[in-house]
Amino acid sequence: MTKPKVLISDKMDPNAARIFKERGCDVDEITGQTPEELKKIIGGYDGLAIRSSTKVTPEILEAATNLKVIGRAGIGVDNVDIPAASAKGVVVMNTPFGNSITTAEHAIAMLLALARQIPNANMRTQAGEWPKKDFMGVEVTNKTLGLIGAGNIGSIVASRALGLKMKVIAYDPFLTPERAIEIGVEKADLDTVLAKADFLTLHTPLTDETRNILSKENLAKTKPGVRIVNCARGGLIDEAALKEALEKGHVAGAALDVFAEEPAKESPLFGAPNFICTPHLGASTSEAQVNVALQVAEQMSDYLVNGGVTNALNMPSLSAEEAPKLKPYMALAEKLGSLVGQLAHDNLADIAIEVEGAAAQLNIKPITGAVLAGLMRRYSDTVNMVNAPHLAKERGLDVREVRHDREGAFQTLLRVSVGTEEGVKSVAGTLFGNNAPRLVEIFGIGMEAELEGDMLYIVNEDAPGFIGRVGSTLGEAGLNIGTFHLGRMEAGGEAVLLLSMDSPIEEPVLWNVCQLDGVKTVKALKF
Numbered sequence: 038m039t040k041p042k043v044l045i046s047d048k049m050d051p052n053a054a055r056i057f058k059e060r061g062c063d064v065d066e067i068t069g070q071t072p073e074e075l076k077k078i079i080g081g082y083d084g085l086a087i088r089s090s091t092k093v094t095p096e097i098l099e100a101a102t103n104l105k106v107i108g109r110a111g112i113g114v115d116n117v118d119i120p121a122a123s124a125k126g127v128v129v130m131n132t133p134f135g136n137s138i139t140t141a142e143h144a145i146a147m148l149l150a151l152a153r154q155i156p157n158a159n160m161r162t163q164a165g166e167w168p169k170k171d172f173m174g175v176e177v178t179n180k181t182l183g184l185i186g187a188g189n190i191g192s193i194v195a196s197r198a199l200g201l202k203m204k205v206i207a208y209d210p211f212l213t214p215e216r217a218i219e220i221g222v223e224k225a226d227l228d229t230v231l232a233k234a235d236f237l238t239l240h241t242p243l244t245d246e247t248r249n250i251l252s253k254e255n256l257a258k259t260k261p262g263v264r265i266v267n268c269a270r271g272g273l274i275d276e277a278a279l280k281e282a283l284e285k286g287h288v289a290g291a292a293l294d295v296f297a298e299e300p301a302k303e304s305p306l307f308g309a310p311n312f313i314c315t316p317h318l319g320a321s322t323s324e325a326q327v328n329v330a331l332q333v334a335e336q337m338s339d340y341l342v343n344g345g346v347t348n349a350l351n352m353p354s355l356s357a358e359e360a361p362k363l364k365p366y367m368a369l370a371e372k373l374g375s376l377v378g379q380l381a382h383d384n385l386a387d388i389a390i391e392v393e394g395a396a397a398q399l400n401i402k403p404i405t406g407a408v409l410a411g412l413m414r415r416y417s418d419t420v421n422m423v424n425a426p427h428l429a430k431e432r433g434l435d436v437r438e439v440r441h442d443r444e445g446a447f448q449t450l451l452r453v454s455v456g457t458e459e460g461v462k463s464v465a466g467t468l469f470g471n472n473a474p475r476l477v478e479i480f481g482i483g484m485e486a487e488l489e490g491d492m493l494y495i496v497n498e499d500a501p502g503f504i505g506r507v508g509s510t511l512g513e514a515g516l517n518i519g520t521f522h523l524g525r526m527e528a529g530g531e532a533v534l535l536l537s538m539d540s541p542i543e544e545p546v547l548w549n550v551c552q553l554d555g556v557k558t559v560k561a562l563k564f
Contacts (some may be wrong), residue, residue, distance in 0.1 A: 280309045433454075
């Protein structure tokens, strides 16, 4: 039997090649190639192991005629075209937890460097000056550290900061009061964190919700004299606005390891007062490099030799025996999780996954993983059904799995319920023809709909003429409705509209819909 063949195209710890060989793969280490050079040889490989240098574009994938798996030694996969890989049937894996400690420690190092102005003091001292009077630092003891994001890395930063005798407050939609107590932080909303923090660190992925989370407006809400550290993702901070805040002295200092555009050959922040930066070194320690290299080699070889799937970003982790039966349920579960996550995503305390009918006879763990992946994908660019349960546990989210033997109105049913400050929110779905996922209930209102593409969710008072006004508003904006779904509790009460759209809905259009008489809630959804 021919051994699977793996190409390591970026510099990686040599132990990775050793593990590939020990586990039954042939491996070549060819680094520093141009895209054209990679295209010429990639067709001969079953696996591609990369770090951040190799860009896996549609053109590379088109030439990768035998490629089965791409393994990213690290967290970020911005250099991989995941939709193109999925279309080619190529599994994309990463190693989401291999460099957490290293990145957290870098954030603390940057924080201390800001507090004592170490880079500038070093530079001027080595230049032959003795500028002791020019560098009056601040202590971190008894200062308040504000976390934006309290997941794996954020919680490690919190523990280190507590060791420095800092007070820690955190904003994270998935952080429960119980988890906050466990990691020793005070849970707060974003505005409170901005107003109270002496030091502010970011530990969140870059998503539509977090992009420019430190905007000009939010920077203005921060405490005068705040010091800001970002070792998470570029794009979380409006860099031009941060420069202005530094120049005015509202922000006393900023330390960035990441930039909106990388490599950062130029930036509005370069030369700004009290600004220090590093070239994306968060994961750059020998220990982290070894960890992620070992993990990616283990995961890829397990897939190529045994068919096991771990930390995949574009497919569920399933055994070959379970996959045919579970696949349609996984699709339904992920859509329901995504729906409830988009509509009831803040301050979640618990989630229940209930199955009845034919679904109750299946392995519920992959279904739960798919629900959690759908729920959290809106807030994380690396979540999948493997690491989603870990992320939920990390945030203290109480997950319950319930099987019902009872017979219901549907041959099979999956229900997802989340506990929020407003009470329990529940959605349910079934499979048509044992294959096609369908929504059948949303927040207590019966409704049959496909969850696909761009959709518009509206809660309104049930009144004559409303549907026509919605259609006219969308039509005037040049938007076409694909399908139209309506549900209500009772005539004249609260009604729900769920529309599939042929194109995304922009904010001005959402605002116009919000202004219609009787509208209570409007939300653009994406599946």
